[in-house]
Amino acid sequence: xxxxxxxxxxxxxxxxxxxxxxxxxxxxxxxxxxxxxxxxxxxxxxxxxxxxxxxxxxxxxxxxxxxxxxxxxxxxxxxxxxxxxxxxxxxxxxxxxxxxxxxxxxxxxxxxxxxxxxxxxxxxxxxxxxxxxxxxxxxxxxxxxxxxxxxxxxxxxxxxxxxxxxxxxxxxxxxxxxxxxxxxxxxxxxxxxxxxxxxxxxxxxxxxxxxxxxxxxxxxxxxxxxxxxxxxxxxxxxxxxxxxxxxxxxxxxxxxxx
Amino acid sequence: xxxxxxxxxxxxxxxxxxxxxxxxxxxxxxxxxxxxxxxxxxxxxxxxxxxxxxxxxxxxxxxxxxxxxxxxxxxxxxxxxxxxxxxxxxxxxxxxxxxxxxxxxxxxxxxxxxxxxxxxxxxxxxxxxxxxxxxxxxxxxxxxxxxxxxxxxxxxxxxxxxxxxxxxxxxxxxxxxxxxxxxxxxxxxxxxxxxxxxxxxxxxxxxxxxxxxxxxxxxxxxxxxxxxxxxxxxxxxxxxxxxxxxxxxxxxxxxxxx
Numbered sequence: 203x204x205x206x207x208x209x210x211x212x213x214x215x216x217x218x219x220x221x222x223x224x225x226x227x228x229x230x231x232x233x234x235x236x237x238x239x240x241x242x243x244x245x246x247x248x249x250x251x252x253x254x255x256x257x258x259x260x261x262x263x264x265x266x267x268x269x270x271x272x273x274x275x276x277x278x279x280x281x282x283x284x285x286x287x288x289x290x291x292x293x294x295x296x297x298x299x300x301x302x303x304x305x306x307x308x309x310x311x312x313x314x315x316x317x318x319x320x321x322x323x324x325x326x327x328x329x330x331x332x333x334x335x336x337x338x339x340x341x342x343x344x345x346x347x348x349x350x351x352x353x354x355x356x357x358x359x360x361x362x363x364x365x366x367x368x369x370x371x372x373x374x375x376x377x378x379x380x381x382x383x384x385x386x387x388x389x390x391x392x393x394x395x396x397x398x399x400x401x402x403x404x405x406x407x408x409x410x411x412x413x414x415x416x417x418x419x420x421x422x423x424x425x426x427x428x429x430x431x432x433x434x435x436x437x438x439x440x441x442x443x444x445x446x447x448x449x450x451x452x453x454x455x456x457x458x459x460x
Numbered sequence: 461x462x463x464x465x466x467x468x469x470x471x472x473x474x475x476x477x478x479x480x481x482x483x484x485x486x487x488x489x490x491x492x493x494x495x496x497x498x499x500x501x502x503x504x505x506x507x508x509x510x511x512x513x514x515x516x517x518x519x520x521x522x523x524x525x526x527x528x529x530x531x532x533x534x535x536x537x538x539x540x541x542x543x544x545x546x547x548x549x550x551x552x553x554x555x556x557x558x559x560x561x562x563x564x565x566x567x568x569x570x571x572x573x574x575x576x577x578x579x580x581x582x583x584x585x586x587x588x589x590x591x592x593x594x595x596x597x598x599x600x601x602x603x604x605x606x607x608x609x610x611x612x613x614x615x616x617x618x619x620x621x622x623x624x625x626x627x628x629x630x631x632x633x634x635x636x637x638x639x640x641x642x643x644x645x646x647x648x649x650x651x652x653x654x655x656x657x658x659x660x661x662x663x664x665x666x667x668x669x670x671x672x673x674x675x676x677x678x679x680x681x682x683x684x685x686x687x688x689x690x691x692x693x694x695x696x697x698x699x700x701x702x703x704x705x706x707x708x709x710x711x712x713x714x715x716x717x718x
Binding site for chain 1: 469470471537540545546547548578579580581582583584585586590644645646647648649
């Protein structure tokens with residue numbers, strides 16, 4: 203058996219998310235079905251991050267062990283030939299036996315994209331959260347700066363999850379104005395008469411719905427409904443005190459680092 | 461009653477097409493429902509072109525007569541507030557009573573986009589037809605040049621349609637390489653390791669499936685399965701002699717001229 207690392211991009215709109223579920227199409231389920239056919243035996247695929255329904259990925263990473271002796275690039279082509287067009291395998295690499303997409307990850311980077319204007323292009327709507335109101339970007343930047351460092355992020359994880367250890371180290375948290383250079387997959391003129399803003403965040407790990415809760419909180423700061431000093435939220439460890447969970451479709455998993 | 465011209469963009473993926481149908485969501489049906497609510501009476505909306513299911517529009521034009529006295533930009537905002545995010549009204553203009561989106565049109569421009577390479581970005585797949593094989597672009601250019609002028613396009617219209625008069629005047633027909641500057645709604649790096657090609661075509665009118673039949677024929681020329689001299693096809697007036705109808709999702713209605 204060999205260990206493989208798969209690097210993937212997907213348009214999350216029509217999936218139930220990364221993770222296999224009883225109903226609906228998941229990226230994990232698609233990969234396991236195809237790799238299982240190749241090996242003639244069940245194959246378990248682990249993902250670096252369990253992206254929710256509607257979340258997009260530019261560089262998700264998955265791992266599995268496989269018996270097949272096909273070379274890595276042939277496997278990549280075989281997967282792409284059978285996957286639907288909204289999921290592409292960008293790379294397949296042989297890796298040491300101990301490699302695991304989630305447990306070996308040193309960190310991940312996400313982008314949460316805001317369409318700040320009166321209208322969003324019908325070709326950008328799947329990838330952005332429209333916030334029509336005026337946003338104080340300076341206040342959002344100040345708030346984002348408070349996220350950098352090692353904190354208890356309990357106030358930013360979904361209730362109902364039972365993660366004991368909610369301390370994470372955020373290495374990047376900033377608000378970027380992408381209006382003039384919309385990154386893939388956004389078209390030019392994504393927000394006519396408005397701005398395209400992104401919350402760029404990297405950490406050694408993320409709690410469930412953490413980026414979306416952070417984005418919802420930063421938007422409240424931008425709308426001047428909340429103070430930019432978020433430190434009391436860390437201390438409270440109380441999800442009810444932070445902002446709402448921003449919609450899934452504005453979130454992109456950008457890359458995973460090992 | 462006043463006459464209105466609506467300019468629209470839409471992402472055609474999930475629609476049954478422009479035209480209202482018994483089942484499924486159409487752009488015409490959405491507009492008629494909202495405008496009917498605004499007027500409190502049925503409103504008929506005419507479109508310049510009946511785009512098929514999956515066809516995208518950057519600048520579709522529609523017309524209607526309306527009793528409402530709301531000013532044009534307020535109507536635009538009211539429509540966008542109620543339309544789904546994959547349809548946007550770009551402009552609403554008051555026009556002379558005689559204006560009709562279809563009958564007043566002097567011409568239309570379409571773009572058919574080919575992803576010529578081994579892999580298509582999952583963010584470009586909705587907007588392109590993937591043709592992995594090597595394409596002879598020079599031969600395609602030669603063939604496209606034969607389309608310009610006034611011809612009987614019977615060989616390029618769907619069988620089953622009973623248009624008596626199939627003579628149309630094509631004013632632009634060329635193959636463009638868009639690899640380095642992918643137009644909206646395509647992302648950068650739409651075809652990693654390949655080319656993004658477009659068949660750009662403008663005419664005073666189009667028959668049913670005409671652009672898709674032309675695109676299918678030009679691809680056969682590009683694959684060197686067909687001679688670039690298309691003149692015999694005009695003379696034959698025989699749909700069976702031309703190439704296949706290319707898939708709907710590679711087609712964009714770019715603009716309508718009046």
